[in-house]
Amino acid sequence: MAAPAKRVEQLDRVVIRFAGDSGDGMQLTGDRFTSETAQLGNDISTLPNFPAEIRAPAGTLPGVSSFQVHFADYDILTPGDAPNVLVAMNPAALKANLADLPAGADIIVNTDEFTRRNLTKVGYTVSPLEDGSLDEFAVHPVALTSLTLGALAESGVSKKDGERAKNMFALGLLSWMYSRPYESTLRFLERKFAKRPDLVAANKEAFRAGWNYGETTEAFSVRYEIKPAKMLPGTYRNITGNQALALGLVAAAVRSKLPLFLGAYPITPASDILHELSKHKRFGVTTMQAEDEIAAIGAALGAAYGGALGVTTTSGPGVALKGETISLAIALELPLVVVDVQRAGPSTGMPTKTEQADLNMALFGRHGEAPLAVIAPKSPSDCFHAALEAARIALTYRTPVILLSDNYVANGSEPWLLPSVDELPDLRVPFATEANTEDGRFLPYLRDPETMARPWAVPGTPGLEHRIGGLEKADKTGDISYDPANHEFMVRTRQARIDAIPVPDVDVEDPSEAASVLVLGWGSTYGPIGAACRSLRQRGLTIAQAHLRHLSPLPANLGEVLAGYDKVVIPEMNLGQLAAVIRSRYLVDAVPFNQVSGLPFTAATLESMLEDVVKNG
Amino acid sequence: MAETVALQLTAKDFKSDQEVRWCPGCGDYSILAAMQRFMPELGIPREKIVFVSGIGCSSRFPYYMNTYGMHSIHGRAPAIATGLSTSRPDLNVWVVTGDGDALSIGGNHLIHALRRNVNLKILLFNNRIYGLTKGQYSPTSELGKITKSTPTGSADTPFNPLSLALGAEATFVARTIDSDAKHLQSVLRAAAEHRGSAFVEIYQNCNIFNDGAFDLIKDPSTREAHLIRLEQGQPITVGNLNVVHPEGSFGLKVQEGGTPIVHDATVDDPAYAFALSRLSGSDLNTTPIGVFRNVQRPSYDEIVRKQVLDAQAQATGAPEEMLGDLLNSGDTWTIL
Numbered sequence: 036m037a038a039p040a041k042r043v044e045q046l047d048r049v050v051i052r053f054a055g056d057s058g059d060g061m062q063l064t065g066d067r068f069t070s071e072t073a074q075l076g077n078d079i080s081t082l083p084n085f086p087a088e089i090r091a092p093a094g095t096l097p098g099v100s101s102f103q104v105h106f107a108d109y110d111i112l113t114p115g116d117a118p119n120v121l122v123a124m125n126p127a128a129l130k131a132n133l134a135d136l137p138a139g140a141d142i143i144v145n146t147d148e149f150t151r152r153n154l155t156k157v158g159y160t161v162s163p164l165e166d167g168s169l170d171e172f173a174v175h176p177v178a179l180t181s182l183t184l185g186a187l188a189e190s191g192v193s194k195k196d197g198e199r200a201k202n203m204f205a206l207g208l209l210s211w212m213y214s215r216p217y218e219s220t221l222r223f224l225e226r227k228f229a230k231r232p233d234l235v236a237a238n239k240e241a242f243r244a245g246w247n248y249g250e251t252t253e254a255f256s257v258r259y260e261i262k263p264a265k266m267l268p269g270t271y272r273n274i275t276g277n278q279a280l281a282l283g284l285v286a287a288a289v290r291s292k293l294p295l296f297l298g299a300y301p302i303t304p305a306s307d308i309l310h311e312l313s314k315h316k317r318f319g320v321t322t323m324q325a326e327d328e329i330a331a332i333g334a335a336l337g338a339a340y341g342g343a344l345g346v347t348t349t350s351g352p353g354v355a356l357k358g359e360t361i362s363l364a365i366a367l368e369l370p371l372v373v374v375d376v377q378r379a380g381p382s383t384g385m386p387t388k389t390e391q392a393d394l395n396m397a398l399f400g401r402h403g404e405a406p407l408a409v410i411a412p413k414s415p416s417d418c419f420h421a422a423l424e425a426a427r428i429a430l431t432y433r434t435p436v437i438l439l440s441d442n443y444v445a446n447g448s449e450p451w452l453l454p455s456v457d458e459l460p461d462l463r464v465p466f467a468t469e470a471n472t473e474d475g476r477f478l479p480y481l482r483d484p485e486t487m488a489r490p491w492a493v494p495g496t497p498g499l500e501h502r503i504g505g506l507e508k509a510d511k512t513g514d515i516s517y518d519p520a521n522h523e524f525m526v527r528t529r530q531a532r533i534d535a536i537p538v539p540d541v542d543v544e545d546p547s548e549a550a551s552v553l554v555l556g557w558g559s560t561y562g563p564i565g566a567a568c569r570s571l572r573q574r575g576l577t578i579a580q581a582h583l584r585h586l587s588p589l590p591a592n593l594g595e596v597l598a599g600y601d602k603v604v605i606p607e608m609n610l611g612q613l614a615a616v617i618r619s620r621y622l623v624d625a626v627p628f629n630q631v632s633g634l635p636f637t638a639a640t641l642e643s644m645l646e647d648v649v650k651n652g
Numbered sequence: 653m654a655e656t657v658a659l660q661l662t663a664k665d666f667k668s669d670q671e672v673r674w675c676p677g678c679g680d681y682s683i684l685a686a687m688q689r690f691m692p693e694l695g696i697p698r699e700k701i702v703f704v705s706g707i708g709c710s711s712r713f714p715y716y717m718n719t720y721g722m723h724s725i726h727g728r729a730p731a732i733a734t735g736l737s738t739s740r741p742d743l744n745v746w747v748v749t750g751d752g753d754a755l756s757i758g759g760n761h762l763i764h765a766l767r768r769n770v771n772l773k774i775l776l777f778n779n780r781i782y783g784l785t786k787g788q789y790s791p792t793s794e795l796g797k798i799t800k801s802t803p804t805g806s807a808d809t810p811f812n813p814l815s816l817a818l819g820a821e822a823t824f825v826a827r828t829i830d831s832d833a834k835h836l837q838s839v840l841r842a843a844a845e846h847r848g849s850a851f852v853e854i855y856q857n858c859n860i861f862n863d864g865a866f867d868l869i870k871d872p873s874t875r876e877a878h879l880i881r882l883e884q885g886q887p888i889t890v891g892n893l894n895v896v897h898p899e900g901s902f903g904l905k906v907q908e909g910g911t912p913i914v915h916d917a918t919v920d921d922p923a924y925a926f927a928l929s930r931l932s933g934s935d936l937n938t939t940p941i942g943v944f945r946n947v948q949r950p951s952y953d954e955i956v957r958k959q960v961l962d963a964q965a966q967a968t969g970a971p972e973e974m975l976g977d978l979l980n981s982g983d984t985w986t987i988l
Contacts, residue, residue, distance in 0.1 A: 268988055318978075323734075453980055495720075
């Protein structure tokens with residue numbers, strides 16, 4: 036491919052956003068670009084953003100789907116605040132994303148779609164490509180559709196199939212611009228269209244045409260390189276939070292040597308966990324798509340009673356429906372993992388947008404005194420380890436555990452340093468097999484003095500026949516009891532046994548060891564909070580960061596940590612739910628900082644807020 | 653099996669140490685006694701038997717059986733039992749429920765358990781009233797029922813539980829009566845022998861809030877004229893009347909003369925069992941008891957387990973090894 040020599044510039048980081056109509060294949064394009072980028076060894080973080088409608092009317096603002104990828108030659112924590120490059124496949128995609136672009140950003144537009152009709156659909160009376168409104172940006176007009184069709188003129192595919200390949204043209208162009216290795220994409224196309232060799236050829240051709248267009252046309256004078264990031268040695272793969280969570284549950288089944296039973300009802304954004312687990316039957320994984328959310332958790336609890344690792348996966352509305360069964364699991368003291376991939380609420384809310392507003396429900400959203408363990412992953416790959424931790428607590432301490440993921444980590448992706456299987460925790464727990472009193476009786480509520488867990492005596496075990504239920508149980512025997520003193524004792528015991536679960540201390544990151552402001556977060560805000568803190572420190576300010584994985588019980592050292600700072604700031608994607616817990620529990624005058632837009636915090640938002648707190652108190 | 657140990661169990665072995673706390677005279681006592689007498693016949697060790705119940709008077713049942721048992725929450729027993737039965741094929745799982753539990757709050761789970769044909773025996777104690785909450789009308793109470801919550805009469809048409817079960821694709825559907833121990837045990841036996849979901853409606857008298865609800869078919873003076881005993885291979889009659897299938901009609905009719913139809917619960921077309929279920933309404937005027945439908949269809953739990961077993965049979969290597977391969981699958985890259 037001899038071509039005019041193009042200038043090559045070195046960059047340390049780039050944020051690209053691919054945006055188009057829901058049917059334009061932007062998620063796939065972003066995914067492939069991410070995979071190519073991972074192969075190169077850059078650090079990556081991604082953020083898909085798509086409407087809940089499967090196919091909103093074509094060319095409209097509600098139909099815009101986008102995928103943002105941030106990659107760099109150093110380790111990064113977020114998908115990036117503002118894109119350096121926007122690929123806009125139609126006027127709607129341009130309009131919907133323009134406000135996020137900083138001056139000077141590159142915009143690659145598909146001019147074929149800038150027709151009068153499409154412009155009118157989104158309220159442009161004059162084409163923004165012609166009225167000077169984009170002057171502060173570097174606009175690259177490319178006739179993506181017609182160039183793709185031109186490249187495929189000889190291929191024999193239909194016009195419709197040809198047009199659909201335009202995303203591969205765009206990918207080819209961007210892959211050229213950023214010097215990405217493309218072999219994995221060609222292999223991917225062979226797999227994806229294995230049954231249609233004509234489409235394999237057409238999509239490969241569209242990709243090549245896009246690449247060559249960048250190389251030969253004068254519209255693109257610069258090519259960029261981003262060196263690999265310095266990352267810990269090991270084998271990596273790029274992974275989304277939902278995938279990682281599913282793999283973590285499979286790992287938990289292997290490491291506990293128990294069959295895994297998943298009861299689930301389809302719900303956005305949790306369904307991908309059900310899809311993923313349904314592929315892994317060879318690990319003894321049974322997945323049941325139940326008739327409703329209540330049946331899903333009921334079946335999981337029934338399986339747990341029978342000695343399986345019982346799991347149910349859902350989002351906020353589903354947890355609300357499961358509440359009564361979670362309380363039953365608390366009364367029965369059986370292990371159960373409840374995964375809540377949070378989305379914007381209340382009610383149906385915004386199913387494809389993110390929020391952390393189910394913390395109150397996880398901690399308190401049940402009738403009676405119904406304590407359980409709650410943990411939250413901090414990043415997509417951390418979902419793997421969080422799932423193992425949830426299973427460990429559930430199995431060891433015989434309790435339901437709520438795992439609070441959210442749409443941001445569930446659908447976002449990042450490189451994951453693959454763990455070695457034998458380093459994963461051993462989750463084996465014994466079933467009861469014999470009587471537990473000196474006189475040869477079996478008492479189903481006689482506790483292990485160390486874990487305060489009752490015996491897991493599964494049906495089928497001779498001699499241990501017993502009855503359990505939701506009615507209050509007498510201590511030790513488990514018989515029905517209405518005794519006031521016994522009820523008081525059992526309520527307090529259920530709380531005490533959750534409080535006594537040993538969880539790791541919370542770490543504080545403060546390289547200066549001189550910070551007076553602590554920023555405390557939980558769950559998926561780890562990335563933007565961390566990025567904001569780094570940036571502040573680079574500018575010479577001091578700030579301490581602590582991040583909670585365990586929300587119930589809270590780490591034992593948390594009170595002491597909080598007491599060590601003049602000011603504690605708690606950013607959350609809710610109206611201050613953790614802040615309220617911290618304030619009431621530790622009597623610390625924590626300052627909440629809240630955003631409930633359905634979008635994750637940007638690092639810049641947090642940086643500016645934290646800067647103000649550090650400087651002005 | 654290397655050896656067969658003959659089980660020498662008696663009804664007494666199935667009595668738990670818990671004091672039975674139903675109201676004196678409740679029909680539940682006779683059902684419990686019939687069950688405890690029947691259980692030894694199964695030849696299944698006690699530890700392999702599990703009773704799962706929901707909420708209501710009937711749902712106290714598991715506490716009184718010396719087997720494994722779970723008294724769960726309102727309406728959810730079929731869902732919980734589905735998870736248990738699917739993951740533990742070695743167990744013999746029974747669901748005990750009532751008309752409110754199964755047909756009102758838990759209606760969804762009941763119909764889905766039946767359509768899946770999960771290997772469960774579902775016993776619905778139907779007393780046509782809410783007993784534990786002290787006397788409100790239930791989804792099987794007759795239209796116009798005067799209760800505490802409906803002082804001027806209930807306004808909703810009741811379910812016919814058997815018609816509902818048949819509509820939900822149930823493979824085994826039967827009805828029996830609390831006071832007829834012999835018939836009750838024969839139906840339990842047939843249900844126990846069925847592979848898949850077995851649905852048994854048991855007319856049960858609540859002597860406190862709905863006493864005498866089934867007297868018409870219990871009282872010796874009226875019984876013979878109103879009770880139809882379904883026997884496999886026998887003509888269906890009631891008193892001097894025959895159950896016939898009139899030419900050009902969709903259903904069955906009770907009339908003088910004509911040729912009584914011969915009962916066959918194994919008829920594949922559920923229309924037959926459905927027509928039988930429609931012979932009685934709230935008035936109990938011509939009420940069949942016995943096994944209405946008994947057909948074979950693959951069960952959910954068997955299919956699901958086979959999928960898992962097939963996948964496991966094709967798997968190579970230890971689980972840890974396979975897990976390592978799974979984690980390392982997809983596009984990976986290595987940094988030295």
